[in-house]
Structure formats: structure tokens, C-alpha cells
Amino acid sequence: MDETAIPPERSGRPDGFRNQRLCVVPRPQIEAALSRTVTRRLLVTDAGYFPAASGHRRIRAHGAAETIVILCVAGSGTVRLGEEEHPMTPGACVTIPAGVPHDYRASLDDPWTIWWMHVRGTDVAELTGPLLGIPRPLTRLRAVDGAVALFDELVGHLERRVSPAQLLAASGVAWHLLTRLAADSILPAEGSPLERAMRFLETRVDSNIPVAELAGMVGLSSSHLSAMFRRATGGGPGAFHTAVKMARARTLLDTTSSTVTEVAAAVGYSDPLYFSRHFRRVHGMNPTTYRAQHKG
Template sequence: MPIQEGFRNQRLTVVPRRVAADAQARAVTRRLMVTDCGYYPDAADHLVNRPNGTAETILILCAAGVGWAEVDGAQHRVGPSTAVVIPRGAPHSYGASKDVPWTIWWCHMRGTDVPELVEGIGATASRPVIPIRRLDRAVALLDEVIMILERDHSPASLTGAAGTAWKLLTQIVLDRAMPAPGDPLQRAMAYLAERLDSTIRVADLAALVGVSPSHLSALFRRATGGGVLAHQTALRMAQARHLLDTTDATVASIAREVGYHDPFYFSRHFKRMHEASPTEYRDRAKG
């Protein structure tokens, strides 16, 4: 059952440490496990001080109001639509603003994969506060974690909570990698997606969105792992697969629609990427 600790309408559940220790020996939960989680609305006078840190990594999502966190001796403001990630073992304290106390969703996590997931998020002890682009989605996932663990602490529930927490962390990784609406990378990606049948030089695209070609290429590599032309090719191939799956259009007409005027070149390129020609891909999909 959830434990009540003094904030009106709060939710809080703690996995017994014996149960958590047993879960660390099981296949999934040894990689990631939620040991504590909760929701503190309008948490006036909330204050936590842990000079020796904790055995878990802590994620605190601020949904409204303002708070602060001191990690490794440096204090940081925590506002709406941000999260603070406190690494395992880091000395820390945190609390709510006196004037506009925060509303937070939070969880403690342990497991062999947690450090890599935190690294993917980009949070460190020196820079623990990160923006949350889709607050509604993050809150929904933390709410699901709490609901699962409020029900019971069975192996199945611990596994379900781990899966949802994994989804939360990887979604934050994805959101931080993808461009914000209106920024140069987002506008460049939208331009390419709307003009699959056109050819554009990287220099022209960079000028269109107001950055240098080298900077635009760096933005694409950081977000997608490849350059501008690689992203354009991936978009074209995704649309080609969609047309092969959902229409009876000829390979030649699909090639033209996705920017390849030579259907034989398109087919060779498609086969190199998919280990099947467009016709073979279509036949295999129908089977």
C-alpha cells in the first residue's frame, strides 16, 4: 500500500528492501528497477537532505511550481517542464520554493543499465537539470509506474514498472535528440520530408534555415547518426516501402515519386539497403 507522508493528495510507494534485493537477482529487474516512486502536489515545505547520497539514481519531474536541487555542492533551479537527475551516490539536497512550491512526480531507480540511460539523457552531477519537451507524456509514464507499484510488489509488477521506466528514460533521450519546433534542424527536416522528389544541395538547405553547412551537418549527425543526405535517403526509402506495401504502383513510378529519375538506380539502391529488390520486398510483404 502507498505510504502517506503529509502532502495533500500525495501518492508514495516504497518497495521493501528485501523484495528489491531479490529482484536484483532476476533477469529484467537486475538491469533496471524502480525502488521508490511518488507524486507530491503543491509540496509546500518539501525538503530532503542526503549528504551521503543514495544507492539509487533519482529522477524528479517538476510539473508545476518551482524547486531547487543542490548536487555535489552546486545549487540549481528546477522549474516547470524540467527534471533533475541525481546520480547514485552523489551528495544532494532538494526542496520546494517557499513562494511557488513545486508539484513533482519522482522515482528512484537502480540496475546495471541505469548509468548508461542517464548518460544518454545527458544529465550529470554538474548539470543535473534537463528540459522535458513532452511533459504530458512523461507524467503519464510516471503515473503508470506509480499505479503498477501501488497495486503490489510482485515480480510481474516490478518488471512492468521497469519497462515503463525504461520507456520514460528512452523517450527523454529521443526528445532531447530531436529538434524543437521551429529550430534550424526541425525546419530542415520538414523541408526534406515535404520534398522527397526534389534534389537540394546541403549548402542551399543550410542557407534556407540560416546556419552554415558544417553546422547543419553536425546537427543532423547528432540527431540521426548520419548526415543530411543520409537522412534524405532514409526518408525516401521509408516512403518507397510505404508505397510498395500499400499501393500497386509500378517500381518506376515509385522511384519518381521519391526522387529517383532512373528506376534501375533506385532498385539497386533499394536492394543495397534492404537486401531485396523493390519487387522482392513487395512479394515478401504480401507473403
């Protein structure tokens, strides 16, 4: 939580902010929840909403016991983690790992409006740590409104009578929120070269696009584009396009009476035998066996 042991001049605005929302779970209830199934994996200990938080500042020279997540929705501020300083503007979300020294503050000229939460649990480090080898203290969200709705729901649960059921519900919302942040940390921004390349491949499932041609279309070198694909998806452009083709093939096999030869042609394979071998390599079975499975 926002530790009261820190002197007021280092904590900022002890009287709070107009229309703020602030929820602090009693510490004995936290300890009890951390011994229960599910909430021991992820537990929200504190959460809130600070609008136009003029004078807001927190300094923790030894870090906090919990991992802290802050989403800026208006105004601006800065977050310092060790020697690194991160500017916070609308749509920016920062994750501060437990135990990491930090100093965050609202801008004097344009103080931020933030949603925030503190979380503990056995799965927190994995949910908030690097994905695909990418460190992500700061994430630029693709859909801020969706994250705000989750924060609002989470705080709403904690504003009610705190009980094991409400803590469980808050944990579920926090899990959704953290996984959304994790996805946004690696997915490309709307209109970026990588996003445009992905969108083009998604519309061209019936053909094969050389990496050099794709790179030229978005103004990057082949090596740079391939590196961006590997960072975002774990594989290169070819692997991404194959995954798109296989998804389309599954849809056709599940929802149409098209022959395997027709499905193969629809996803850019002129040789149905090669398509079948490729399908088996991806799915562990050939297209005919896949189609015969009972689904749903």
C-alpha cells in the same frame, strides 16, 4: 529512496505534502526482485508525487544507491549535481546517476510539483546515460502529459499490494518512461531550426535539397545545421533525407502496384538503376525482392 539517515533539517518537510503519493518498496523485496529475470535489469524501488512541495529539499553528499529521475510539472526548483546547478521549471526532467552527490530543493516563492522515481538494475546506466555522445542530466520534455501518465501508472502499480507481478509491471512502465526521456533528450524542440529543417525534408521526398539551401531557410550556416543533424540523428542532412525517401519507397512498394521506375521518381530518383543500387545499399536487397517478401 529518500534516505532517513539524513538529518531532518537537510531532508525537508518530514511530515509530507498535502495530497502527496509516496511508494517505498520494502528492501527485502528489492533484493529478491534484483535476483529475478527482467526486474534485475530495471527495478523501481521508490516513486511518488509531491504537489506544491513547499520546503522540499534533499541533500545527499555521497549520492544515492539508486538513479533518481525527477519531473517538474508546475512551480520551480533547482538541482545541483556536483558543481553544476540546473533550474527546474515545468517540463524539465533531471536524471541523477547513482552515487553522484546532489542537492535539490523546491523554490521558496513558487515550490515545485514533481513526479519522481528511484531505479536500480543492470540496464539503468545504459538507459539513462549519454546518447550519441550527448550528456543529458536535464531534459526538456516535448510531451509532458505523456510522461505524467506514465508516472501515474507506475505509482498506481506500486500503490497496490507489492508483488513480483506489480514490480514487473512497474518495471515495464519505467522502461517506457526512460526511453521516452532518452528520445526527448536528442529530438529537436518544436519550432526549432532543426525541427523545421527536418519537417521540410519530410515533405520534399520527391526532390533533392542542397544543404546550403536548407540551412539558409532556417537561418543557420551549413556547418552548424549539419552538426545539429549529426547530434540528433547520428548522420547529416543528406543521410536523414535519404532515410525519409527510403521509408516512403518502402510504403509505395508495400501498398501500391507502382513500378520500380515510378517509385524511384516519387522519391526523387530520375535514374531507376541508381535508385535500386541505393535501395540495396540501405536494405540489403533490391526493390523487387523487397516487394516480393511476405510481411506481417
